[in-house]
Amino acid sequence: MARAASAKTQTRIQKEKSELILSAALEVFAAYGFRGTTIDQIAAEAGLSKPNLLYYFDSKDAIHEQLLEDLLDTWLDPLRSLDAEGDPVDEITSYVIRKLEMARDFPRESRLFANEILQGAPRIMDQIAGPLKDLVDEKAAIITGWADAGRIAPVDPYHLIFSIWATTQHYADFDIQVAVVLGERADQRFDDAAAYLTNLFTKLLRPSEG
Amino acid sequence: MARAASAKTQTRIQKEKSELILSAALEVFAAYGFRGTTIDQIAAEAGLSKPNLLYYFDSKDAIHEQLLEDLLDTWLDPLRSLDAEGDPVDEITSYVIRKLEMARDFPRESRLFANEILQGAPRIMDQIAGPLKDLVDEKAAIITGWADAGRIAPVDPYHLIFSIWATTQHYADFDIQVAVVLGERADQRFDDAAAYLTNLFTKLLRPSEG
Amino acid sequence: MARAASAKTQTRIQKEKSELILSAALEVFAAYGFRGTTIDQIAAEAGLSKPNLLYYFDSKDAIHEQLLEDLLDTWLDPLRSLDAEGDPVDEITSYVIRKLEMARDFPRESRLFANEILQGAPRIMDQIAGPLKDLVDEKAAIITGWADAGRIAPVDPYHLIFSIWATTQHYADFDIQVAVVLGERADQRFDDAAAYLTNLFTKLLRPSEG
Amino acid sequence: MARAASAKTQTRIQKEKSELILSAALEVFAAYGFRGTTIDQIAAEAGLSKPNLLYYFDSKDAIHEQLLEDLLDTWLDPLRSLDAEGDPVDEITSYVIRKLEMARDFPRESRLFANEILQGAPRIMDQIAGPLKDLVDEKAAIITGWADAGRIAPVDPYHLIFSIWATTQHYADFDIQVAVVLGERADQRFDDAAAYLTNLFTKLLRPSEG
DNA sequence: AATGAATGAGTTTTCATTCAT
């Protein structure tokens, strides 16, 4: 009864199909949430039959779980890179830009995450309360250190991080609204956002002179 | 076939039950989206039997529609108040605070909206492309006017508005994450956020001296 | 718990309402059958609320039963009048005309009966196998008597009666089809049918000369 | 979402099951009408589970529609064969016999049709007002032609056709009543009816001599 | 008499999952 997805040795085809399914599932779960998504939708998106899809994954739940498992890791990557040794403002604006690029390049992941949180994070609470909180605490300490050293203006590091998350992920999660409101200017939305946000956080953090 | 909810003259009970149902539905739809929500969940949340709930509303769809209809109006209220005649920085930071208060006092409405947008706004696209965009355009023009007059620093008004939406709504939509990350400091999250965001946007907008 | 309909002494209003309900129910049952009919439909047709309707009749079943009880009696009236002492051809053609008038004046009763029979007569089998069959046997004997006496052409009396039922009730049961097929001539359909059927059965029954 | 029944290429099983379902549905719809029929009844009659039945047809409605679609065509076949070039009385009595055979061999189709008409033909009005009326008009003209040429007695062709429909379909639609009334003679009912009806219409149509 | 409110028992689907091939 060993299912392909759980076998240690996957053939190339198995790997390809699994990824095809995960990609399709990401698309649908991101929009409709777990309960709002049907296997039929995923199968249609992947161009597979429903039983065939279930040949690769044991259940709808298994697909979702796999997606979430992969998610947090990549999701936190940009924050991990924030380097205590670098220039504080540079580090933070670089982080903003990396997050914005993720919103641009992986909007579905962003929406999947948003969907989970909206539901009260029933399936990723452990990761939120564990690795994510730990990482934030660590980086918040670095930021506090910079502020204490006068290298950036005093700032609440947690709310700073929240505002970076919020402003960047907004371009993924609320993309449809952003696009409609911007109208013709929508094509440049990520460039404009990059400039705007760089300015926003630079002004916030630049230590007051004198 | 006139259902209670659609009748012009509602009895006291009808009004109470309708509101009870809408409130329960808001709770559930906000978390699970339209498809992910079951009438059973709403009925349980409202403490009613399923058929009794359907005595007041024709269908699951009708409840959802009613909620969305009521939503946008209250949702845009804070932005409507932005006054061209007031002090620019005050106007904008006041707007931020009002939005933040809404995130605190009406988090379910915020999440319902977020959920709709995540799904591609299938049911509120008209309102996004119509009234919402019109209002944003109008207020963006005001902000541009202020910048042109040198009363605030030059800024992209659209991305400014996006960032206000994003940062304030974050405290409703991602509340669970915010609370977990903040740990003990979670009680003061709205006060801290108010201070942080006021500072953030004040620094952004304050016209450079000289 | 004495219901109005079952009480011995009915007020005038009770009688009126009961008849109103029966008439409305006849309309609906005739078209959709017992299971296909909802109390809501009957109540709407009668202009009453559903609970009010059920104040007068204990149940949907009770209304239907009442209708069927009244039905057979009036339904067989024309056949009862067939008089062994009269002129044979006159008696039969008169019967045809009376049946045709009933199809014209009481089409709903005809359709209700048809509906019951189509379903296999679950509720009126007793009456079919009892009073109806008895009456038909009796009248068939009369017709056979006439034929034996050479007063009408030899004919199978049962199939004669079936054909009279069929041809006359057709103008009630299949009225919509008759009307559409006849187009403009539909207004005169009962007059034309009377002439046609009189001719049909007269030719059938007129004893061959010589 | 392509259902088996709508696919161009059907497997053997699909064809068999579809026909099984249609046959079961015909049985039940014919007796109880659309609303009065439950999918459970059809499934039980077909010996399938309800979801399995719905695997082959999208909905109760789809089954019904399919049945009606197939119905009119075969239903009108006998009338189509009425040949202007043949002997008038032969043509018409042959038509009567063919219709009677259909009543004997396809009683469920007859009852389904009757049920639809009783309800006011909501789903087949188009076919009644279109193809059926056209065909009747065409054949009525032929009959009128025969009468004008003195080859049959003068007769209203529309009411002639109605009476043929009525008398023959009666043996399907009112079969239970016919059987009960005839008692022991019921086995020969179709033979007796054939003789009776042939005589009936022959006498009607035979041109008067001299 | 009349009606708004409520509900248990259906009825029509939908859907995740299993089975057979």
Next chain:
DNA sequence: AATGAATGAAAACTCATTCAT
């Protein structure tokens, strides 16, 4: 690997009937 077929469980309603007023 892949798919047609099948199903139990659930979900969205529907409806006859009851209850309280």
